Amino acid sequence: MDQYKKSKLKSVVCWVIALIFAVFYLIISFMPFVFMVLNSFKEKFEMLVKGIFSLPDSFNVANYQAVFAGNFWKFFGNSVIVLAVSLTTLLFISACASYPLARFKFKLANPLYALIVACMSIPIHITLIPVFKMSQSTGLYDSIWALIGPYVAFAVPISVFILTSFMQGIPREIEESAEIDGCNKYKMFFKMILPLAKPGLSTLAIYNGVNMWNEFSFAYTLTQSTQNRTLPLAVWEFQGQYSMNTPMIMAVLTLTVLPMIIMFIFFQDKLVKGMTAGAVKG
Numbered sequence: 001m002d003q004y005k006k007s008k009l010k011s012v013v014c015w016v017i018a019l020i021f022a023v024f025y026l027i028i029s030f031m032p033f034v035f036m037v038l039n040s041f042k043e044k045f046e047m048l049v050k051g052i053f054s055l056p057d058s059f060n061v062a063n064y065q066a067v068f069a070g071n072f073w074k075f076f077g078n079s080v081i082v083l084a085v086s087l088t089t090l091l092f093i094s095a096c097a098s099y100p101l102a103r104f105k106f107k108l109a110n111p112l113y114a115l116i117v118a119c120m121s122i123p124i125h126i127t128l129i130p131v132f133k134m135s136q137s138t139g140l141y142d143s144i145w146a147l148i149g150p151y152v153a154f155a156v157p158i159s160v161f162i163l164t165s166f167m168q169g170i171p172r173e174i175e176e177s178a179e180i181d182g183c184n185k186y187k188m189f190f191k192m193i194l195p196l197a198k199p200g201l202s203t204l205a206i207y208n209g210v211n212m213w214n215e216f217s218f219a220y221t222l223t224q225s226t227q228n229r230t231l232p233l234a235v236w237e238f239q240g241q242y243s244m245n246t247p248m249i250m251a252v253l254t255l256t257v258l259p260m261i262i263m264f265i266f267f268q269d270k271l272v273k274g275m276t277a278g279a280v281k282g
Helices: 002-040 046-050 062-069 072-103 109-121 124-137 145-168 172-180 185-196 198-214 217-222 231-241 246-277
Strands: none
Touching: 002 246, 046 246, 062 072, 062 246, 072 109, 072 145, 072 185, 072 198, 072 231, 072 246, 109 145, 124 145, 124 217, 145 198, 145 217, 172 185, 185 198, 198 231, 198 246, 217 231, 231 246
């Protein structure tokens, strides 16, 4: 009986400690967003007078109206187009590359996989000038289409690395049964492997989607005109335009991060499944 009480007490203590750390982590993670939202409703000099952590006197929507009256929707539309095309292309290329590496045996499998993994170590900034020159020579400079190539290219290595490990965890008995029924490799890939790999693809979509949505370096280097720029550059442009109006900047930041937060809320279950499913073998 004493042993049972001690075990139960240890369990309660562990849960309390875990709960304290969870609440602490939640506060640290969520407070910046709360800070942005509250200050986005303040007047121009209200933050300086009453402090940055005070509640707004009234929920002033003038900051959001001014943001919407500018080029925000154009920036937003460009980001959505670039994200949709880049993610679709990335997921298809990654799936096509990961399938043979995970399921087929050939001499160049390990060297190719090692080469792809090694590409993860290439710093993005050393490629800015070559990519800039390439976009100029191909006539894509100062267009949203110039961003798709670099976004996909730099996301392929980590995507293939994750998706190959995920596909290796899919039981081979499924493919063997399909082959007995006369299913060829193409049908097997599109009708069996891809549906089974949806959790992994969802994980890649969320992970790479956040990176593409927030990417600044290529967007700044490869676009020049306002009509072709994405949301991270909207923050930069509004900061230059309203440098003394901090609540206005907070409104832009809130609108910029809100889509990613909403996407994470709706797809967090798929993200968790994708992260855990690839770790289970057999």
